[in-house]
Amino acid sequence: MTTYATSFAEREFQVCVVSHLVEDSRTYWVAAGGGPMYAVLLAKRVHAPNAVYVTEDGIIAALPKLPLDPLMSVVSPRPAYRALMWTGMNTIGDHCSVGYMDYGILNTLQIDPYGNINSTWLGSYLVNGRRVTGPGGADSIAAMCWRTILMLDHQRRKFVSRVDFISSAGYLDGSPGARERVGLPRDTGPWRVVTNWAVFDFEEKTRHMRLIAVAPFVTVEQVLDEMSFKPLMTDSIEVLEPPTEEELTILRTGLDVRGQFMDASPRWVERHGEEWVLIPKEEAARERPAWI
Amino acid sequence: MPRQVKILEEGIGEYFKVDPDAFRDSVSKKSRAMEPKLMDEHEAISRFVQDGDYIVWECNYLQRGPSTLIREIIRQKRENLWLAGKFTWVTVALLVEAGCATQADMGFFFSGPGINRAILEDRFKVYEYSNVVMTARLRAGAMGVPFIVVRSLAGTDGFKYSGAKIIEDPYTGRPTVIVPALNPNVALIHAHQADIYGNARIFGPGISDAESALASRRVIISAEEIVDTEDIRHNPKSTTIPFYVTDAVVHVPFGAYPGECGGYYASDTDHVMEVFSALYTGRIGEYLEKWVYSVSSHEEMLEKRVGTAKLLELTRRAIIKEGWKA
Numbered sequence: 035m036t037t038y039a040t041s042f043a044e045r046e047f048q049v050c051v052v053s054h055l056v057e058d059s060r061t062y063w064v065a066a067g068g069g070p071m072y073a074v075l076l077a078k079r080v081h082a083p084n085a086v087y088v089t090e091d092g093i094i095a096a097l098p099k100l101p102l103d104p105l106m107s108v109v110s111p112r113p114a115y116r117a118l119m120w121t122g123m124n125t126i127g128d129h130c131s132v133g134y135m136d137y138g139i140l141n142t143l144q145i146d147p148y149g150n151i152n153s154t155w156l157g158s159y160l161v162n163g164r165r166v167t168g169p170g171g172a173d174s175i176a177a178m179c180w181r182t183i184l185m186l187d188h189q190r191r192k193f194v195s196r197v198d199f200i201s202s203a204g205y206l207d208g209s210p211g212a213r214e215r216v217g218l219p220r221d222t223g224p225w226r227v228v229t230n231w232a233v234f235d236f237e238e239k240t241r242h243m244r245l246i247a248v249a250p251f252v253t254v255e256q257v258l259d260e261m262s263f264k265p266l267m268t269d270s271i272e273v274l275e276p277p278t279e280e281e282l283t284i285l286r287t288g289l290d291v292r293g294q295f296m297d298a299s300p301r302w303v304e305r306h307g308e309e310w311v312l313i314p315k316e317e318a319a320r321e322r323p324a325w326i
Numbered sequence: 327m328p329r330q331v332k333i334l335e336e337g338i339g340e341y342f343k344v345d346p347d348a349f350r351d352s353v354s355k356k357s358r359a360m361e362p363k364l365m366d367e368h369e370a371i372s373r374f375v376q377d378g379d380y381i382v383w384e385c386n387y388l389q390r391g392p393s394t395l396i397r398e399i400i401r402q403k404r405e406n407l408w409l410a411g412k413f414t415w416v417t418v419a420l421l422v423e424a425g426c427a428t429q430a431d432m433g434f435f436f437s438g439p440g441i442n443r444a445i446l447e448d449r450f451k452v453y454e455y456s457n458v459v460m461t462a463r464l465r466a467g468a469m470g471v472p473f474i475v476v477r478s479l480a481g482t483d484g485f486k487y488s489g490a491k492i493i494e495d496p497y498t499g500r501p502t503v504i505v506p507a508l509n510p511n512v513a514l515i516h517a518h519q520a521d522i523y524g525n526a527r528i529f530g531p532g533i534s535d536a537e538s539a540l541a542s543r544r545v546i547i548s549a550e551e552i553v554d555t556e557d558i559r560h561n562p563k564s565t566t567i568p569f570y571v572t573d574a575v576v577h578v579p580f581g582a583y584p585g586e587c588g589g590y591y592a593s594d595t596d597h598v599m600e601v602f603s604a605l606y607t608g609r610i611g612e613y614l615e616k617w618v619y620s621v622s623s624h625e626e627m628l629e630k631r632v633g634t635a636k637l638l639e640l641t642r643r644a645i646i647k648e649g650w651k652a
Contacts, residue, residue, distance in 0.1 A: 106586050
């Protein structure tokens with residue numbers, strides 16, 4: 035029997051939503067460490083044991099030894115444990131380039147209505163603002179996986195009509211064939227955007243981001259208020275299920291055992307009777323179970 | 327009648343000069359003799375890394391990277407280096423803030439206030455690629471060809487600030503992205519084992535160890551262990567890099583410190599936090615003083631700054647051995 039959780043971090047909710055999108059016996063190229071990897075590992079434990087994931091450091095289909103050391107998520111024995119193959123970055127790129135990677139899962143800082151994402155520069159490039167990490171492997175994941183799932187925090191400054199810098203390609207200007215015209219593999223592109231509050235897809239004709247589901251603890255109005263462009267909307271917007279107790283137990287005892295991921299969550303969510311209450315991050319520290 | 331290949335679009339980024347025949351010439355001058363190449367890190371960097379070089383390193387300062395060699399470059403105050411900044415975390419920031427580097431081809435690096443200022447003040451130039459595109463460029467360099475086709479990068483703003491081009495592919499007629507081959511002056515690679523001639527073994531997954539070695543004019547291998555050549559011959563499938571590619575072998579146990587070296591030792595978590603904190607608060611100078619300038623060698627750093635207790639702890643934490651040996 036499914037028992038829904040009544041107390042969780044928004045970011046835990048987000049990982050559970052992404053994990054629900056993970057299909058069994060499909061291949062995933064995930065950003066190493068953090069939300070993308072947790073989502074696949076969670077899905078493998080709950081409903082998709084044969085989902086396969088690879089990381090850019092050449093690890094194919096590992097059964098990682100958990101928990102991972104903080105920051106040691108790549109070229110490292112624990113995440114590489116019991117893999118089917120150890121290789122290098124060019125080979126992972128080849129596997130994706132020829133079409134073996136069904137899905138990519140990425141974290142991102144800033145997104146536009148066509149799913150173009152920025153991880154290079156916040157502000158005016160080389161003029162003001164600041165350099166961030168650069169795409170890492172994300173450019174290749176977004177270009178060559180058949181479908182890409184993008185994760186980001188639901189904040190107005192992150193949903194912008196134009197990203198400061200396109201680090202990884204979405205549907206570019208949204209025109210038909212825009213990706214193919216610059217040489218990217220056909221029939222690829224962003225597929226879902228999952229935040230701590232909502233899920234979006236991209237409408238087939240316009241390639242414009244479209245709201246399809248919201249978290250049970252926020253309204254559609256709240257979701258739209260925290261975006262600086264207006265997404266398209268499906269006729270009936272689904273209300274997502276909260277995480278189950280089983281999912282949270284796996285996350286907290288197996289994956290995020292140090293609570294680092296949970297710590298970075300914007301808010302804590304609690305159910306009081308029929309109402310959901312959002313608790314700001316600063317106060318949420320008190321609300322955590324004592325064992326974390 | 328000659329026909330022209332159409333260039334549909336091109337980036338404005340400067341790129342390290344591509345010249346496969348000049349690269350072959352430099353390879354032709356390397357000794358093929360199986361002769362001992364063991365030397366300490368000071369000699370390896372003095373002899374094989376020059377001001378203005380383009381350098382590539384494998385993995386990074388925190389993960390089976392040539393951390394000792396990177397610190398030695400900083401200690402010897404090399405200048406005007408051009409960095410292959412793929413899959414790198416803090417290494418670029420260390421080299422830039424130490425005054426060693428003035429430009430980089432980027433895939434991924436953590437930025438901080440110091441490096442940000444250097445970019446805005448144009449003291450540090452960045453050309454935009456991505457990790458996989460950079461390893462593709464190294465693969466082209468390792469193939470001895472001038473460019474390689476990739477199926478990514480196009481459509482991004484990174485493309486505009488790179489040396490990439492979109493051409494009409496003469497075979498399919500379709501738009502196709504090409505990037506320039508990369509033949510660095512120097513590759514710095516940390517291996518688990520090597521013999522004194524430079525036959526090197528790297529265990530576990532990796533980024534582009536073999537490609538970087540083959541693509542570079544000079545190759546410095548630092549190794550956790552020196553093994554007998556007979557040992558190498560007993561398991562030739564484990565050889566990642568053959569001796570004739572290697573110019574120097576530096577025997578440095580804990581050569582990836584403060585990073586992890588799979589199967590050998592774990593990363594020093596406190597040190598990792600220290601270097602990240604220095605990066606984010608603009609105190610890389612203090613970090614370098616403590617870990618690089620105030621000690622004369624790797625050995626002195628281990629002795630005075632790390633200590634036996636810590637080294638034993640890191641070794642004890644490396645409990646997974648399966649697959650991390652020949």
